[in-house]
Amino acid sequence: MRRKKQKPEEVAARKDNFSRRDFLKGASVAVSGGLLITEAQAAPKAPGAEAVAGPGRVAITLKINGKPQKVNVEPRVTLLDALRDYLDITGAKKVCDRGVCGACTVIMDGKPVYACNLLAIQAEGHDIVTVEGLSHGDQLHPVMTAFIEHDGQQCGFCTPGFVVACKAFLDKHPNPTLDEIEEGLGGNLCRCGTYAGIRPAVLEAAKAMKGGKANA
């Protein structure tokens, strides 16, 4: 049985889902912690917190891996898109784009955050460390070395996020138990199934980092 022909309507598949982009689109954004209360990992107040930004592009400076980087982005651009699309820093991956899978994990002021869940303008004035900041040339971070040794990677798409999350986790938990590892890294997902290698890798990296081999 055919259904009645519908009236003309605008069809926009994306409108069915909540989207922070639609929410913010075209609107000026007051950059304050209060407005963005749903962003769990929201940054502390940025400098000039009461200023209104947008809707057009705004010039901001992001401090990434110790280096100031100027970028012109609309206020609705996420930190992840700013890194990837505007600055060509692509270690943080876009996977779920909704703060679930952890592939975009970066460290902000010492804390692991999902870069897809932050606006770039919120990150201004904060120290951002990406996976690129954890190795220096051929000198790998102990977490990376341990991931290689225990083969905590397959396709490798979740790996940079995991490495960053592990580093941040071990900074806070230098002597982790397996339970703590499973809890602490529960915010990162892998499809190939590399958790079996990641568990021993984190334990080994913890030892190596205590041995003073850490370089970050």
Place this chain on the structure above:
Amino acid sequence: MPKCKYDWPEAGERKLIGQRISRVDGPVKTSGKAKYTYDVKLPGMLYAKILGSPYAHAKITALDTSAAESMPGVKAVRKIQDVGTEIQWAGDEIVAVAAESEDIARDALDKIKIEFEQLPFLVNEEDLSRAGDHAKAAGTEKSGDPDKAFSDSDVVISEGYYGIQTITHCCLEAHGSVAEWTAPDTLKTYFSTQNVSGIPGELGEALRQANIDVKNNNVETICQYVGGGFGSKFGADRWGVENARLAKLANKPVKLLLERDIDLIVAGARPSSYAKVKLAAKKDGSIVAWQSESWGTGGPAGTTMPPLPYVLTGIPNKITRHTSVGTNTGPARAWRAPNHPQAAVLTMCALEDLAAKLKMDPLAFFMKNADLAGDRGKVYQEELQKAAELIDWQKNWHPRGHPTPGPIKRGLGISMHTWGGRGHNSNCNVNIHPDGSVEVDLASQDLGTGTRTVIKIVAAETLGLPLEAIGLNIGDTKYPASGASGGSTTVGGVSASTRRACVDARDQLFAAVAPGLGVPADQLVAADGKIQVQGDSSKSLTWKQACSKLGVKTIQVTGKNPGPCALGSSGVGGVEMADVNVDTETGIVKINKMVCAQDCGLIIDLKTAESQCYGALIMGITYALFEQKIMDDVTGRMLNPDMEFYKLAGIGDIGELVVHMMTGPGYDERGTIGLGEPPVISPGAAISNAVANAIGVRVSTIPITPEKVLAALEKGEVS
């Protein structure tokens, strides 16, 4: 001396093959330097997005893209399907837009006006009575005399209903490409693909059909790293073709990677399978008869029957009937071991229910019937014993229904699987340069299975060099064609072509240096970075010295698979067992432990081989307990196209995992056989059987969600 000149070295002579070697691309992957298709950024590059149908079945009656086209920053708009087209699934691509930023492209999609005439649809198939004319008979097969076997008064009969859901591939790197026309007739394209060598032909053909003049040879495809494929990334796909067309239209490079929701909705689905199964065995446990009525969907085209009965194909009396259900859902794609996980759930769960009815220990039951697997029966028996030892079956198994009081019930379950895995066609160039450098070139791809590592191990082993001495180029169609990475065919293909090329190249080097060493070339060996006279280490040249004898002439050799000397074969077995806890108050299933005993012939790299099995167990836990493509009967849409509700197992969900690779005499002589598919086949069945063992009742279908566990307990019948 080997019997055939390309044969693999004997066990005692292998320096690298079979060792536990870390993947060679580990440093670039862990440090974030590996560039995936999603990471490619070209000067002036545009970003493309696709608007899909909101309806599962509808005809397009009006389409207006003018508002999108006139937006500042929008550079190209393409109507993929125009007025009059009948859409067959929600999410099907209608318009593609390329713009200066991702956000502008999204805004442009919002400006597109489409009118539809909605049509009736079917998106769920488990209840076959609702399928109407979407259901079509898809074959009956009969052997022996099942009617007679079932009516024998001396047999025990077990009947049950079993099922396995539709899941998506959920590759962490979405499907897509970057396309750049470097000249009007020359396309350079970066693709997230399992099939580097196959993309130019498919893309070229599609573009020519669209009156874009480009020869296949002028389509270069590059894929250095791919963020997961699992069978869903063989083709150029419509979005790949459209991206090349957008790039042509805009005269700029364009990047089109699917959004996560679209990727989950349209870019990969493993078909479902459901079946009513009836089995008969003699009182001593010998299986005598099988009957199954199966059905399932793989989208509009329906499904073919899984290989039933699975593994134990020698059951003497069999009848199978299959019904294919076409649904208005995104089309099926190969998913790791196509049709086998389905067959395993439908068969192995029915077999364990029969064992329970016979009041037999399923381990003894599977051991007794292993010869129904044909000439690999003995391998299965070895694997059953090994897995039983690793999970401590004798101590931990109990008859159905955990006898201990309290809400937490523990159980054990078994499943067996099989796969082919013969090496694909592969061409490999090996160059040995006068400066001693070695280059191996082939247009294969490394999905994360360890392909790069395997090629380097084979080359280094053959040339007597360390791994680091091998230069390797893959992932680009400028190198010799090599097969798609699907069906566990890659390791067999690339290891054989590399071996043959390296043996020939090495022999040419021997011929060049033999006169200087004063011996015939066939008395030389390459080992430890030297070319030396066999049995006389005083007469030797370092690798560099030897290569310098080449003068200005590089040794260039092509190796092929298939080719002379049997370097690989086909057909593996494997056994997996699960140990679970089921909370009968909440219905939550927790994995205590899973074990895998797997054969795959000669293993090149033990470390990445084991990783395939660990990964497969984890993927299996995910589809056994968590993930499901949930379709809405009312709207015809997928209800969970995001990673919050399309659930993957996390690091805390997997329990203890143990992998044992069957190696050594009896296995190594078979040569290389692929491993990607087999270990992912059994987890669903093994976990389902463990749950049945724990709680005493069968949860008929996977995923085994808490809701289904509680419903099964409420119903309380042994399936």
